[in-house]
Amino acid sequence: MSTNPGRVKKDEGFLGKLGGTLARKKRSKEVSDLHEEGKNAINAPLLPSSAELLPEDLLLEENAERSMLDPTSREDPKFKDLQKVLIDWINNELEEDRIIVKDLEEDLYDGQVLQKLFEKLSGRKLNVAEVTQSEIGQKQKLQTVLEAVNELLRPQGWTIEWGVDSIHSKNLVAIVYLLVALAMHYMAPIRLPEHVSVHVVVVKKKEGILQTAQVTKELTTTTEMMMGRFERDAFDTLLDHAPDKLNVVKTSLITFVNKHLNKLNLEVTELESQFADGVYLVLLMGLLEDYFVPLYNFYLTPESFEQKVHNVAFAFELMQDGGLKKPKARPEDVVNLNLKSTLRVLYNLFTNYKSAD
The missing domain is CATH 1.10.418.10 (Calponin-like domain)
Known part of the structure; x- marks a missing residue:
C-alpha cells in the first residue's frame, strides 16, 4: 500500500503549526494566570477570607466604607439565640397589632415595625405615614423613628451604632444593636443572652484598592450590667x-x-x-x-x-x-x-x- 509523501508532509506541517499555536496560547495563559495569582497574593491580606464581597462593595467611592457580618458570626448559636429572644419580644409587644416578625433583616428594614414598637414602648405617637412602599418613603419614616429613638437614648449615654442607611440596607448588626438598646432602656421582661459578640468585616476603598479589617462588636454584656439599672x-x-x-x-x-x-x-x-x-x-x-x-x-x-x-x-x-x-x-x-x-x-x-x- 503506497502513501502520499506530500500529504504526510503537509499534515505534519499543519499539525506542527497548530501545536505551536496551542503551546504559545498555553504559555500565554500560564503567564496571565501567574500574573493574576501574583496580584491576588499581593491583595490577599486586604481581602476578607470568609466574607463575600458583593458587587456594591466593589463600586465603593474613594474613602467610602461598608461593613458586613462575617458568615461565621452569623451562624454563631449565641447570636442566633439573641435574635430569637428579640423576635419573641417584638411579637409579644405587638401582638395586639397583629404584627408577626420572623426575620429581623427582612421585617424591620422599612421602619414599619420599628415605628409600632417604639410607639408601644414609649406611649408616643409618631407623625409618619402608616404605609410606605417607596424607598424614599421608607427612609423618611426610618429617619423620623430613629430621630425619636436617638433623642431618647443619646442623653442616657448610649453610643448610636445604627443609622437610616444601615437599617434600610438590612445591616443585621445595626438592627440588633438598636433592639438591644431599646430592650435595655425599657427594661424588657426578657433575658438577653450574655456576652454576645460578632465579627464584622469593614471594607474601605483607598487609592482605588479595597482594604478590609475585621472588627469585633460587643452586642450584650452581663445581665447585671444590662438590666440591673x-x-x-x-x-x-x-x-x-x-x-x-x-x-x-x-x-x-x-x-x-x-x-x-x-x-x-x-x-x-x-x-x-x-x-x-x-x-x-x-x-x-x-x-x-x-x-x-x-x-x-x-x-x-x-x-x-x-x-x-x-x-x-x-x-x-x-x-x-x-x-x-x-x-x-x-x-x-x-x-x-x-x-x-x-x-x-x-x-x-x-x-x-x-x-x-
Whole structure:
C-alpha cells in the first residue's frame, strides 16, 4: 500500500503549526494566570477570607466604607439565640397589632415595625405615614423613628451604632444593636443572652484598592450590667468590694426564710433559683403576715415565663399591702435569676420581719 509523501508532509506541517499555536496560547495563559495569582497574593491580606464581597462593595467611592457580618458570626448559636429572644419580644409587644416578625433583616428594614414598637414602648405617637412602599418613603419614616429613638437614648449615654442607611440596607448588626438598646432602656421582661459578640468585616476603598479589617462588636454584656439599672445601694457595694461576704449574707437570708417555710415542710438552699417562680415568695408573705393565700390567686406550679412573673408581681402586691415599700427590683428580674434583685427583695423582708415568729 503506497502513501502520499506530500500529504504526510503537509499534515505534519499543519499539525506542527497548530501545536505551536496551542503551546504559545498555553504559555500565554500560564503567564496571565501567574500574573493574576501574583496580584491576588499581593491583595490577599486586604481581602476578607470568609466574607463575600458583593458587587456594591466593589463600586465603593474613594474613602467610602461598608461593613458586613462575617458568615461565621452569623451562624454563631449565641447570636442566633439573641435574635430569637428579640423576635419573641417584638411579637409579644405587638401582638395586639397583629404584627408577626420572623426575620429581623427582612421585617424591620422599612421602619414599619420599628415605628409600632417604639410607639408601644414609649406611649408616643409618631407623625409618619402608616404605609410606605417607596424607598424614599421608607427612609423618611426610618429617619423620623430613629430621630425619636436617638433623642431618647443619646442623653442616657448610649453610643448610636445604627443609622437610616444601615437599617434600610438590612445591616443585621445595626438592627440588633438598636433592639438591644431599646430592650435595655425599657427594661424588657426578657433575658438577653450574655456576652454576645460578632465579627464584622469593614471594607474601605483607598487609592482605588479595597482594604478590609475585621472588627469585633460587643452586642450584650452581663445581665447585671444590662438590666440591673438601679440606684447603687448596699448590695452594689457588697458585690463590688466585698464579694467574700456575700455568702454570709446569703446564709443569713436562707436561715430567715427557712425558719418560716419549714412550717410548710419547705426548704430553700438556693436563693436566686428557688424564688424565681414566685411560689415561695407568695407562701412566705402569707406566713409572715399570718394568713392563708388562696391558691386561685397564683400559679402553684407555674410553667411559663408569664405565669412566674404573675406570681412574683402578686407577692410584691402582698408586700405593699403589708406596709412595705414597693421593691426596687422588677418581677421579671427575679424570674430571670438576677441575684442582686432577689437579694434586695429578701433583705427587705428580713429587715421588716426578722423578729416574726
